Amino acid sequence: METKRLLFLLRQPPYGSSHALEALESALVAGVFDQRVSVLFSGDGVWQLLAGQDGPAIQRRSIAKIVRALPQYDVTALYACAEALATRGLGAGDLSLPVAIVTRDEQRALLAEQDAVVND
Amino acid sequence: MNIAIAVHGAPYSSQAALSALRFCRAAVAAGHQVARVFFYHDGVHTASAISVPPQDEPSPLADWVELADAAGIELAVCIAAALKRGIVNGDEQDRYDLTASNVHPAFAIVGLGQLIEAIGSSDRFVTFAA
Numbered sequence: 001m002e003t004k005r006l007l008f009l010l011r012q013p014p015y016g017s018s019h020a021l022e023a024l025e026s027a028l029v030a031g032v033f034d035q036r037v038s039v040l041f042s043g044d045g046v047w048q049l050l051a052g053q054d055g056p057a058i059q060r061r062s063i064a065k066i067v068r069a070l071p072q073y074d075v076t077a078l079y080a081c082a083e084a085l086a087t088r089g090l091g092a093g094d095l096s097l098p099v100a101i102v103t104r105d106e107q108r109a110l111l112a113e114q115d116a117v118v119n120d
Numbered sequence: 121m122n123i124a125i126a127v128h129g130a131p132y133s134s135q136a137a138l139s140a141l142r143f144c145r146a147a148v149a150a151g152h153q154v155a156r157v158f159f160y161h162d163g164v165h166t167a168s169a170i171s172v173p174p175q176d177e178p179s180p181l182a183d184w185v186e187l188a189d190a191a192g193i194e195l196a197v198c199i200a201a202a203l204k205r206g207i208v209n210g211d212e213q214d215r216y217d218l219t220a221s222n223v224h225p226a227f228a229i230v231g232l233g234q235l236i237e238a239i240g241s242s243d244r245f246v247t248f249a250a
Contacts, residue, residue, distance in 0.1 A: 001239040019250070022161050022201060029232040037238065114246040117126075 004115040006030050007038045010045035012120050014056070014063035020048050020058045023120035030118075031073030038077035038105065038114070039070065041099070044119070046084045051096040064096045071097075083108060121152045124242035126235065127163035129250035132173075136248040137166045141183055143246065148191045151166045154195040156238040157184075159227070160249055164202040167195070169224035185226040195227045196234050 008027040012019035030037045041049055048063050057060035070078065078099040085091065085101060092101060102110065113118060125144060129136025144154050159166050166180060173179045188195050202223070203212060209223035223229065241247045 003235055003238050006236075006239060019161065025200070026160070026232055033233055033236045033240070035236060050222060102161070103164045116239050118126075118245070119247040119249050 001033065003034055003036060005036045005038070005113065006116050007040055007111065007114040008118045008120070009041040009120050010041050012040060013044040014048040014050070014061075015060060019120050020045070020063050021061065021066065024048075024063070024070075024073065026118065027070065027075055028066070028073045031051060032069070033076040034074075036077075037075045038079065038110065039075060040079045040081070040102075040110065042084050042107075044084075046080050046088060046090060049080060049095040049097070049099060050090070053095060053096070054076055058094040068097050079107070079110065092105060121244060122237040122242040123147050123152055123154050124245045125154060125156060125157040126245070126247045127159050127166060128161040128223045129160035129248060131166045131168075134162065136250055137163060137180050137189075140246075140248040141180065142235050143186065143248070144191070144193065148187070148193075154191065154193050155242065156234070157188075158196045158235045158238055160198045160201050160232075160235065161240060162205070163196050163248075164205055164207045167202070167207055167223045167227035169196045170222050181224060185224065190227055196230045196238075197223065197227050198232055198235065199229045200232060202229060215240065217239065 014020045053062050053064040079102045080099045083102045127140045131137045208221045210221050213221040
């Protein structure tokens, strides 16, 4: 299989639906398949990065644990939308792992260099 | 052009599967190839052979099966997403000792890797989200 640049665009909150979990699982598999994977957390998707999550308290897997597993699957290009974080009162110190915080212009450039964008 | 498709929305409660169907028809009519449609998230419900649409509405299942047959499109259902939602074929029924199966034979139950493979081997990838 050809190696491609794939960006997973995650815009859904971590809980309330299965969207975040299943989208993250597809990003992990892309890492296993040796694709050049980036993940951009945008909109309510930035909540997936929040530290101190307790999924088991609501009978769900902890999304933060899966997010933190991404680098183990060679998915190390992690980005968060600066505007989405700011409008939700979140900063780098609130997140469970280090990510690159990017402006709208930087996101445009990031999207432009991908072969495909995978939505959640 | 080779186009890979993902469908994430449920067949009745979301427009995703119907929009994807129309997109696939248009792409094929315009001379493009659609090698695989990958059903993921609630999109896996599309593969159920036992849905009964209202009599005055089209049957998305019949439309998918007809298009796939006519255009040589593989209908692929994510196994992890399907099993969790009770979308099961004969093999999985046997494996998990279940009382029934419901996947239409036109749909293949495959791993998530097949999604990545489809994206990797196509020129364009289009997602129909929920």
